[in-house]
Amino acid sequence: MKPIEAASAAQRSNATSGVYGDRLRFWFPVVLFVLVVGAYCWRRGDDWRWYELVWAVASLVQAAIRWPHVQANRVNRVRLQRVDRREQWLMFLVFLGLLCLPMLALATPWFDALNYRLPHWAPWVGTAMMVASLIYFHRAHADLGRHWSPSLEVHEEHRLVTQGVYARVRHPMYASIWIFALAQPLLVHNWLAGAFGVLAFGLLYALRVPREEALMLDVFGDDYRAYMQRTGRLWPRRPR
Numbered sequence: 246m247k248p249i250e251a252a253s254a255a256q257r258s259n260a261t262s263g264v265y266g267d268r269l270r271f272w273f274p275v276v277l278f279v280l281v282v283g284a285y286c287w288r289r290g291d292d293w294r295w296y297e298l299v300w301a302v303a304s305l306v307q308a309a310i311r312w313p314h315v316q317a318n319r320v321n322r323v324r325l326q327r328v329d330r331r332e333q334w335l336m337f338l339v340f341l342g343l344l345c346l347p348m349l350a351l352a353t354p355w356f357d358a359l360n361y362r363l364p365h366w367a368p369w370v371g372t373a374m375m376v377a378s379l380i381y382f383h384r385a386h387a388d389l390g391r392h393w394s395p396s397l398e399v400h401e402e403h404r405l406v407t408q409g410v411y412a413r414v415r416h417p418m419y420a421s422i423w424i425f426a427l428a429q430p431l432l433v434h435n436w437l438a439g440a441f442g443v444l445a446f447g448l449l450y451a452l453r454v455p456r457e458e459a460l461m462l463d464v465f466g467d468d469y470r471a472y473m474q475r476t477g478r479l480w481p482r483r484p485r
């Protein structure tokens with residue numbers, strides 16, 4: 246393993262509080278969920294759609310899967326962090342597209358003019374995709390363990406994970422979020438709330454992955470190079 250450039254004091258103090266900050270508590274998403282579902286039921290009355298609630302439950306389950314890792318990440322001592330303004334903006338766009346806009350679309354009538362209709366099988370496909378996404382998301386978090394972080398960082402005890410779902414694919418967690426983002430427009434039938442998440446995550450994925458791989462190469466050198474040779478980004482690499 247190559248020596249790692251030390252994080253500056255500013256990076257360290259920023260990093261130890263984590264990208265999510267120290268004040269985030271699990272009851273925030275729970276309260277948000279209760280408020281959104283409450284507002285949704287009140288606004289829709291008898292005209293509620295099961296698949297929109299599937300989206301809300303899936304996003305709460307996603308937060309619950311991630312929560313223990315957010316807490317564990319707080320005690321990691323960061324050695325290197327490459328979270329710049331662009332990265333922060335990208336995370337904000339994803340937060341908007343995969344959480345805020347769909348929640349507003351459910352809780353308020355503000356975007357109703359942008360609703361669309363889909364055939365009756367579409368929400369079933371979306372539900373199956375959500376289940377697959379959450380199982381994969383859980384597996385990726387379990388296998389990455391303490392090495393998870395919400396953005397581009399490496400900590401003191403970091404080691405390269407190449408087992409479990411990481412054995413054949415380098416970005417299983419991003420693959421699971423892709424499935425979530427693509428399932429969202431099948432469950433929330435609104436151009437803004439459904440489609441914006443796909444665009445936002447697509448942008449984050451396209452801009453972050455080359456930088457994440459460069460970070461891994463800087464830190465793990467030939468080990469990561471060899472790992473890249475035998476794995477694919479989102480799909481297992483086809484044997485030559």
Ligand code: SAH
Pocket residue numbers: 385389392393394395396397398399404405406407411415416417418419420457461
């Ligand atoms: N891109 C991976 C991990 C996302 S979490 C995925 O989609 O599954 C982001 C952090 O995970 C990065 O900052 C990096 O420090 C860490 N990371 C990514 N791949 C890793 C690996 N194979 N082993 C250890 N840490 C890894």
